[in-house]
Amino acid sequence: MVKDQAYELRKQITQEEPSAEENQAHTIAVFSGKGGVGKSSFALNFSICLSKQGKKVLIFDLDIGMGNIDILLGMYPKYTLSSMLDERLEIEDIIEQGPSNLSYIAAGTGLSDFFHLNVERFDYFLEQLELVANTYDYIIFDLGAGMSEEHMAFISAADECFVVTTTEPTSITDAYAAIKHLVIERPNVNISLMVNRVTGSNESILVYNRLQAAVRNFLSYELKLLGSLPDDSSVIKAVKEQTPYYVMDNRSRVSKMMAKLVLDYLKTMNETPQFESHNELKFISKLKSLFNRKVD
Numbered sequence: 001m002v003k004d005q006a007y008e009l010r011k012q013i014t015q016e017e018p019s020a021e022e023n024q025a026h027t028i029a030v031f032s033g034k035g036g037v038g039k040s041s042f043a044l045n046f047s048i049c050l051s052k053q054g055k056k057v058l059i060f061d062l063d064i065g066m067g068n069i070d071i072l073l074g075m076y077p078k079y080t081l082s083s084m085l086d087e088r089l090e091i092e093d094i095i096e097q098g099p100s101n102l103s104y105i106a107a108g109t110g111l112s113d114f115f116h117l118n119v120e121r122f123d124y125f126l127e128q129l130e131l132v133a134n135t136y137d138y139i140i141f142d143l144g145a146g147m148s149e150e151h152m153a154f155i156s157a158a159d160e161c162f163v164v165t166t167t168e169p170t171s172i173t174d175a176y177a178a179i180k181h182l183v184i185e186r187p188n189v190n191i192s193l194m195v196n197r198v199t200g201s202n203e204s205i206l207v208y209n210r211l212q213a214a215v216r217n218f219l220s221y222e223l224k225l226l227g228s229l230p231d232d233s234s235v236i237k238a239v240k241e242q243t244p245y246y247v248m249d250n251r252s253r254v255s256k257m258m259a260k261l262v263l264d265y266l267k268t269m270n271e272t273p274q275f276e277s278h279n280e281l282k283f284i285s286k287l288k289s290l291f292n293r294k295v296d
């Protein structure tokens with residue numbers, strides 16, 4: 001497990017057992033400024049690759065009404081997040097098993113905006129999430145495009161977030177607008193950039209430099225670069241076949257790049273001293289306080 005090293009070190013120093021909160025999964029929110037940039041495809045295949053590395057991963061589709069993780073997987077879940085909230089189901093009942101031991105929760109339809117839940121429904125959501133928060137190493141939230149107030153709460157409660165853009169100017173501009181909105185409201189947010197559909201070797205660096213320059217000059221914020229993925233027709237083929245591209249062919253260009261991106265990411269995670277953040281509130285407590293602030 002990612003946390004093993006840090007946990008062992010901290011245990012040696014403090015001789016304390018970790019609390020349930022400390023053991024919560026590492027949470028990642030994936031968002032984009034513009035729709036159709038490959039955010040869901042990225043979130044799903046990233047999660048599959050993390051699972052392949054022996055991590056216990058839950059991908060949570062929060063794009064109610066527009067979610068497509070189940071479509072990309074070619075699976076038709078009986079229950080979804082919407083049905084859990086409508087029918088008061090247990091979270092265990094709505095978790096499905098995808099490829100490579102990946103767990104996933106489909107968004108479903110019904111609620112036009114999941115986040116405009118009443119307090120009682122939101123409390124039920126958090127109560128259920130808390131039941132599985134210690135079961136996973138990673139929980140990946142796939143958010144809809146754009147930056148609503150509710151998206152911001154999820155993104156800022158997560159341990160980190162990935163913003164996905166293509167190399168197209170419109171996508172970069174929309175990513176900048178989303179980052180700006182977020183950084184102004186939540187200056188401590190931890191954002192990394194993922195550049196999708198690159199066609200040249202240094203294209204991702206050009207996109208990153210362009211965005212980073214604007215973010216640094218106008219927002220005094222340092223954006224990290226998670227990595228990039230190539231424009232690859234095997235992604236389109238995989239979407240048509242409703243099979244994640246990493247499952248369809250793990251030797252395709254995009255799959256190899258994804259595998260490298262995940263290995264680099266895990267290396268960075270191992271090198272980051274996790275115990276330093278143990279004094280901070282973890283995901284569920286943060287989300288609770290952000291939501292409470294909103295309804296007060």
Ligand SMILES: Nc1ncnc2c1ncn2[C@@H]1O[C@H](COP(=O)(O)OP(=O)(O)OP(=O)(O)O)[C@@H](O)[C@H]1O
Pocket residue numbers: 032034035036037038039040041042066068144145196197229230231232233235236239254
């Ligand atoms: N690396 C890639 N190479 C080629 N095509 C890609 C790549 N990534 C995504 N696509 C294409 O872009 C389409 C949209 O991808 P996806 O559904 O993941 O986007 P999205 O950002 O999640 O969209 P939405 O915001 O509408 O949910 C895919 O169906 C696929 O055809």
